[in-house]
Amino acid sequence: MKGPLLNALTRISAEINSTKKLDVLLPDIVKITGDYLKVRNASIVLIDWDTLTINCYTGCSSYHNSLSVKQGVIGDVAESGTEYIVNKKSYSSSGKSFLALPLKIGSKILGVFYLTDKDENYFNYEDVLIARYIAFQCALAIEMHNIHNKMRANENLQAIGLLKSSVAHDISNLVAIVDVYLGLMEEEVDKSAAIYEYVNAVKSEVKRISILATDMLDLSKNKLVIHKTKFKISELVNELKLYSEAFSKTSNAKVEFHIKCDDEIVADRNRLFRVFFNLLNNAGNAVKENGIIIFSVKKTGKYITFLVADNGKGIRKEDIGKLFQPFYTSGKIKGTGLGLAVVHDIIEAHNGSIRVRSTLGSYTCFFIRIPQDG
Ligand SMILES: Nc1ncnc2c1ncn2[C@@H]1O[C@H](COP(=O)(O)OP(=O)(O)O)[C@@H](O)[C@H]1O
Ligand SMILES: [Mg+2]
Incomplete structure (x- = not known):
């Protein structure tokens, strides 16, 4: 015994x-x-x-x-x-x-x-x-x-108190105005001209700034309040596809979408977009030439399960526990360490769960599960 x-x-x-x-x-x-x-x-x-x-x-x-x-x-x-x-x-x-x-x-x-x-x-x-x-x-x-x-x-x-000041708010508002002007430029510009590409590249970068500013705002809140609506999963996926086209041009990665469920879901759509935007960006940073990123959605009982996987550099076992801490960043020149912290808070606010599986030098997989009915 x-x-x-x-x-x-x-x-x-x-x-x-x-x-x-x-x-x-x-x-x-x-x-x-x-x-x-x-x-x-x-x-x-x-x-x-x-x-x-x-x-x-x-x-x-x-x-x-x-x-x-x-x-x-x-x-x-x-x-x-x-x-x-x-x-x-x-x-x-x-x-x-x-x-x-x-x-x-x-x-x-x-x-x-x-x-x-x-x-x-x-x-x-x-x-x-x-x-x-x-x-x-x-x-x-x-x-x-x-x-x-x-x-x-x-x-x-304490750290985020600095961000909490109106800075993040101001950035967010200013960037929203820039985005409107870029939208107008996009309409005016000849689609075959080189400048059309540049406008799109600027739009994509502006989107990143706007997401960073909203991530900062969310992290500054003691308790994240989300705004749920009912929408079809494909609405979110289409938005991600649009972004991933621009993203594939500037990174080494191709994103494959495996969508096995297009039900309606009750969730905060803008925040879920930011979750996957952050995960796709991290995956894009982790892969080398000809990297593959897989984004999949399926239904498991009362839950919708999302997966973002890449065949990039992977994460050391001892670092996995630190990933969701604000300001934890590693191996990046421009990392802020805010992305996964906000991803975690958003998923938690949806009563969902997030798990990571990774092998150094081989792959990383993020599994996210949220209740379909909110
Ligand atoms: N798919 C991934 N593959 C390898 N490392 C990752 C991946 N996703 C996240 N990481 C690691 O987690 C760290 C924290 O990510 P994040 O919170 O988004 O901050 P940032 O991207 O600004 O560094 C990254 O710096 C990176 O070291
Ligand atoms: Mg990141």
Whole structure:
């Protein structure tokens, strides 16, 4: 028993020690615990006391749910902080045994660790001790994560306070005026003349400035408020295609679009455009000659999944955890480090998730999932 137990606990400590984000870390911990205790149904439920909603992390995924924290056993544990150890008689019809343990730091309840569907339908004393130990570790990891986020927010607020001044706003407004004049020039100019190309090149650069200014504005907000509308995915894709034509001329990359779903989606269209604009730009910067970038869209259940992949230089494993921090930039002369930070905030504001997979020198893939109905 000692070997497998030590192995499970060491793996959990290693997970906590990694720089994984909670939506990756918690499912991993749940899986290791479930496998060790031979429990088929394990989950960690985190409570957002501001909105009274819960986020549930199972061994394979995380999902958001607007469940009242006052409901059911989980609600009871969340409210009272007491633990439930319920063993039903084996093989009887009286139902499944379960453990519901609070994730607590001092008197603050962060969530609930819930385990049921165990082989033999019985939690012995040792099982309870192990689950309790893991619950303590999880609570520490979650608290560390929260503190880190608060520190990050504080540091960023100071830095971003500079941007928050009207500068970003002014740039944004001025650039919008330049864009209108460029549109007029585009109409006037003979499409076969060389100057038409130049006007388009200027338009594309102006778009980048305008996106940078709006990214700065978004990052200066404590909480990003998004404006959702219903639109067809192809409307967004067409806008990206238009941009990618101009972009292919100035970078080494060709963008391939694999669109497997053209449903309607409820989202902030302008902000989603900026998400993919940033991801495509980063991919374009990462590839060498004849780079290929793939943009794909498909539907997975109630979610729309987007993928932006490139066969460029890739990202070092140890840098993956830093990607979404504001001002993290690497390997670029003109990098601001704001793109992925704002991408992260926009996706979070859509209740979505973003994941990265990359192999150095080979490829990088960003997966984004957002609820179709907003
Ligand atoms: N597709 C990619 N391939 C390789 N590195 C990437 C990719 N996307 C992002 N990165 C890395 O992440 C860093 C942060 O990106 P971002 O936040 O957009 O800031 P910036 O592009 O201004 O540097 C980049 O500087 C780069 O090192
Ligand atoms: Mg960028």
